[in-house]
Amino acid sequence: MSDLSAFPIASRWPAAHPDRIQLYSFPTPNGVKVSIALEEMGLAYEPHAVDIGKDETWTPEFLSLNPNGKIPAIIDPDGPGGNPIGLFESGAILLYLAEKSGKLLPADAAQRYETIQWVFFQMAAIGPMFGQVGYFHKFAGREIEDKRPLNRYRDESKRLLGVLETRLDGRQWIMGDEYTIADVSTLGWVRNLVGFYDAGELVDYDRLKHVPAWLERGLARPAVQRGLEIPKRP
Template sequence: MPTQAPIDVFSWPTPNGHKVHIMLEECRLPYVPHPVNIGAGDQFAPAFLKISPNNKIPAITDPDGPDGKPISLFESGAILVYLAGKTGKLMPTGDRARYDVLQWLMFQMGSVGPMLGQAHHFRLYAPEKLPYAIDRYSNEAKRIYGVIDRQLSTSKFIAGKSYSIADIAIFPWLRSWENQGITLTDFPHLKAWFDGIAARPAVQRGVKVMAELRKPLTSDASRDILFGKTQYEKR
């Protein structure tokens, strides 16, 4: 069997970036990480926009695509599905079980990421403290944690008996639970699952990828790049 050529991973140490780092580690796929410093504006570079037109990390280029030709992908959820299909790992083969995984993956993409991201923004990064926004997204964070906790009260993993891309997608977003106004012990089933996922060697390796590069967001220039007019310039 031919050796897999390394996958190029254009990323940054954020929850969405770590999803892909963890998946690559779990699947034991060779990869080369390329830092995209989103606080410095690297995500707007023309070369990056060619593979990630929404100017968001992560994105990948796999020289060994499905037809033997290179393929580039953006959106972390799509990348997880692709890597699961490529390796035959962390996605069930049966239709019912596969749809269970996909619905929880979509829950992460549509609820966990956006809502917890807003909680981070208004609790930590907004230039002024807006009580309505802080309360709204902090309460939504608690609701989402409750949804996950109830699911895990009857299921070992997010989507059933087996560890899958649904667990990989959700876990990195919960690592910042304190910043989201959450007390993790209020959700005992979730906490037991969280501690188990955090102990996995591949997860520990994945969350260390580029971790030393990320610095606290303190400068006005970085805030403008991430949240201000720079985001909305025509390209």
């Protein structure tokens, strides 16, 4: 029996299966990266819904694992050296899980670092910019009369989609024939931009060819379909 007593978060979200990876998340573009990866890799895990709508990420128990107060976060009871490890930041978790499972990350060193650079591209650019489009186009920011903030993030998101469009020209996945954590990291954000944020027309999504085809391929994967719904919303 694995002992998670050293992690205060486990007292608020108790583990029914403490020997499995514990996932603390919510089905947002950042959250589903990890649930999709876990489904793709076939690793045993137990999901816990952390309701961001109720500010549960700002509870002392959650902050004990991620002081930045954001989902997702994990505890692996069988971490390096067989010792438990807690991790936050979706990009770091993806890298950890890929190395643990030996899946979704090329073994070749050059290909491995190229994959990592595209994960960082999503983390540093696509996520923040698409999220701002969502805020200013769909949420409270749309009430701001000055449209310069929206236009700024719209234009940058269009540019980033162009980068992805160029990358996918002649490639099935971001790394070519091999589906990797670079795709896992990015799929949910593009899906959200044109779906939940309803910003497809705003960013001229219909003018793209390769990105929509890539998104359709990704969303057709059974593990992606499952991961997009994990954890279940309360």
